[in-house]
Amino acid sequence: MLISSTANERIKAVRRLRRGRERRQTSRTLVEGPNLVSAALGAGVVPVDVYTVAGGALVARCEAAGSTIVEVSGPVLEAVSTTVEPQDPVGVIVIPEPARLETRRTVVAVEISDPGNVGTLIRSAGALGWQIALIGGADPWSPKVLRASAGVQLSHPAVAVTSFEQLLTAGLRPVAATVSGGRDPGSLEEHQPIALLIGNESHGVPPVMVERCEILLTIPIAQNVESLNAAVAGAIAMFSLGAGKESE
């Protein structure tokens, strides 16, 4: 199969996946470029379709794993890509079943709206051995989040949480990161897995949640700088709290 027209119905369907509603309705999303396609394969998420101009070893691996390979022209690859410089190949995956919230050390992104920040938090959580949960904010299956996560969303997907209560029910102790008034993250001794809440870029953790946290954490910063980036603050707090301090 070779598609050279961007008006092709199949191509139009792929293009619609850049919209969140379409991703939710079809349970599909895009993995773009060799790194993400390879990460998907590595995580056992075999693309259903792979769009490629040049083919190659990775495309052959996808085909062997069961993907339908669709050869396309350069302009069609550009049309299905969401980046300015399209990367070959572009895969379509079925979004995996949601992961369940486990009772272990968790970072919770609360209404974080920037896809780069959400993706970076997912990547950092995976690297530092933390579970990550999301309350609202950017869609973790959007192409931008997948890219910023460097594919970690495929191997260590974020858990969607619908309420603060769900954290408590899972046996997690809520701790809010705040820009002032909290304890140094290095000073915390934990005997119960925590849920570390990192808030929206502009508004922080909602006051209604902060009120319900027994512990507040603040990363000490210079007086004449307003704040750290949300994803950076989350990473520093996770690293500082450490994976080893948790009582099992």
Add this chain to the structure above:
Amino acid sequence: MLISSTANERIKAVRRLRRGRERRQTSRTLVEGPNLVSAALGAGVVPVDVYTVAGGALVARCEAAGSTIVEVSGPVLEAVSTTVEPQDPVGVIVIPEPARLETRRTVVAVEISDPGNVGTLIRSAGALGWQIALIGGADPWSPKVLRASAGVQLSHPAVAVTSFEQLLTAGLRPVAATVSGGRDPGSLEEHQPIALLIGNESHGVPPVMVERCEILLTIPIAQNVESLNAAVAGAIAMFSLGAGKESE
């Protein structure tokens, strides 16, 4: 003065500032939106021109400080903005004289190409009390870097460094962050201010520089995750090394 045509020569000159060469030739750049314009004023960098549709208190502060206020139509504001959703006002500033490399704890971004990462490192360095130096990579005065730095590039500008030797001449001890084989950042005792090298997103610190570092640092991460984001790794290392451990 009210400008309603995007073909106006003055507007065309502002639009050219999105190009790095134009910024270098004219020593000017853009500060977009209330947060950055306010950060510029706060850092004593008074915009020479301020383009606005709606005026307001911040624009009045700029005028009082000496800015030329240029009223423009909505489409003209859009034309001078580099973001999809333009923010009122947009200022033009003269890029300040380069800061000099001081003999104190420094993070060095080596050929970091993503403007978001460079800006985030500048923001983290300012917040955590570190000097930041750049060897190559993204232009710290580009609108994207200014945005990602949350204006910290205006108050705590990065120092441009042209060679590794310059770090040694300044009395800094070079330490490279590497993805494996280095020491835990918490284990480092320093008796001389360090230059902590954070490398390019794909290639890391160039081998020719790693060879000349006496100490390598590695942030321990999960085996099945490839790496941390460069700006996150830099922030964790800076935080972990701490401002207090340095002998003065």
